[in-house]
Amino acid sequence: MAPEQPIERPKGETYPGAEYSKQKSRRGYHSVKAIDPHDGKEWELLLSEDMLKYTASKGHGAALELAHTVRWALLNPRQIYRGVRDDENDVDDDGWLCYVATPPHAYDFKRGVQVPAWPNEVFAVYVTDERVIYRWMWLKCDENDLHKPVDHESRFRAQVF
């Protein structure tokens, strides 16, 4: 899979995992496959067992969202952004990544069943610089680009994939 956008690397800077292993494991964490923004191949991210249990406690819809939608988004991202900006445009979480995708399906939390993806929304998965997945959510899309989240230009430092 080729990157959709040229990779933007600020001069003299590397981004997380510049010296890294594709595999990632840690006690109490699950390894989850994702697209590596460095080369478009696969690498592994981490998801804590505690997060897994918390998600399961929310029922079948939430569990299916993690089992399917989150993993789908990590392997089929439309964009990967790096660095979350704050309101004053200071770079905040510099090395953190956000995977954005438009999955074909969503899950109804109450009924725990698959439904068509929510119109005019994208799915975002956030990852720390330690390559730990820490949240995911549906966001409204940019009105001029259905595959990008609203405010994407001001929210992230760079699109790296």
Place this chain on the structure above:
Amino acid sequence: MTNKIIDLEDEFAKSLLGMAAETPAPPFARYDQDGDCIEVLWANEGHFAQRLDKWLTIYIGRETDKVVGVHVKGIKRFWGEILKSCPGIVIEVEDERIPLGRLFTAKMLTLPDRKLARIYKEVRDKSEEHPFSVPAPVSCG
């Protein structure tokens, strides 16, 4: 470009789906140490996220169109910013944790934007209905 397929029969999915609650009982709340953030969900309702400021994202219910949850990022820095706006402010800590409602109350005091303050008040009030606390940053109290 061919999409990569997710196997819902693999070990990860089986383990997760096997644990899924049959009758989920909100509210749900969790502090995430990796992200230094919290999520609170007051209803088991599908939702989308709307970012209000750099700290607070609210979850809007798809059926009710009401706030059904919140995500607050950077808990340690969140408190640091409150301290910058209100030097000397003290917040009561219980067993090294802060009830979330108190953190939102402190934040409300620093907001010049009344519309945003009203939303913080709404989530503060909801937080007090179902108390949940977060680890207290060292500078608290």
